[in-house]
Amino acid sequence: MxxxxxxxxxxxxxxxxxxxxxxxxxxxxxxxxxxxxxLDEAAAVAAAADxxxxxxxxxxNVTVKADCERAAKEILQRLGQVDILVNNAGITQPLKIMxxxxxxxxxxxxxxxxxxxxxxQALIPHMRSRRSGSIVCLSSVSAQRGGGIFGGPHYSAAKxxxxxxxxxxxxxLGPDNIRVNSLTPGLIQTDITAGKLxxxxxxxxxxxxxxxxxxxxxxxxxxxxxxxxxxxxxxxGVTLDVNGxxxxx
Numbered sequence: 660m661x662x663x664x665x666x667x668x669x670x671x672x673x674x675x676x677x678x679x680x681x682x683x684x685x686x687x688x689x690x691x692x693x694x695x696x697x698l699d700e701a702a703a704v705a706a707a708a709d710x711x712x713x714x715x716x717x718x719x720n721v722t723v724k725a726d727c728e729r730a731a732k733e734i735l736q737r738l739g740q741v742d743i744l745v746n747n748a749g750i751t752q753p754l755k756i757m758x759x760x761x762x763x764x765x766x767x768x769x770x771x772x773x774x775x776x777x778x779x780q781a782l783i784p785h786m787r788s789r790r791s792g793s794i795v796c797l798s799s800v801s802a803q804r805g806g807g808i809f810g811g812p813h814y815s816a817a818k819x820x821x822x823x824x825x826x827x828x829x830x831x832l833g834p835d836n837i838r839v840n841s842l843t844p845g846l847i848q849t850d851i852t853a854g855k856l857x858x859x860x861x862x863x864x865x866x867x868x869x870x871x872x873x874x875x876x877x878x879x880x881x882x883x884x885x886x887x888x889x890x891x892x893x894x895x896g897v898t899l900d901v902n903g904x905x906x907x908x
Contacts, residue, residue, distance in 0.1 A: 845902025
């Protein structure tokens, strides 16, 4: 029970096959209480109920600062504290560099980067008041290798920005005993990839993965649990790769 008596907030976690839901499920299994945030309130409430009693689901648009602050306030009123924040919300678009329009850039960077900033800002004062907290930010291997299979250059830029923001937060918040770390998943089988990976594509992709399999959401959830829990109590500002060896550097 690594998260007994802990409360975790996870953004973008209502999708049944998503990384966020897998994280929420694992955190609950380890004794944590979970607040699931998503644009779709009904989906967030249903996801929380599916995990079990004592968890909550709330609507939240992480690109709107006031919405993040409202959600944080309600979570604290209903659950009493927040020990862990997982900045998971993100979207991707498979566009080439010359096809990226202003609205594409803003949509992708707003959710991943602005959302990470705003949700962190909403909960940092509470964590500071308790001199305790763990923030896990979801980046991507595409930030490191300059592109992915389903994400365009603006997605790589957004996820690279998440890494820089997380490291800067780790440096600033360390004296407050708040740890900030990042995960960089490789190709994970979620709703984003569902129906898009042909057998031919899989064979080609597996040639570049030493562990010879595609990742699943639970692979990322397990790593997230490590960074969120006291198992990593002396780690801050780190980037943990979860890609089966796709990027060895």
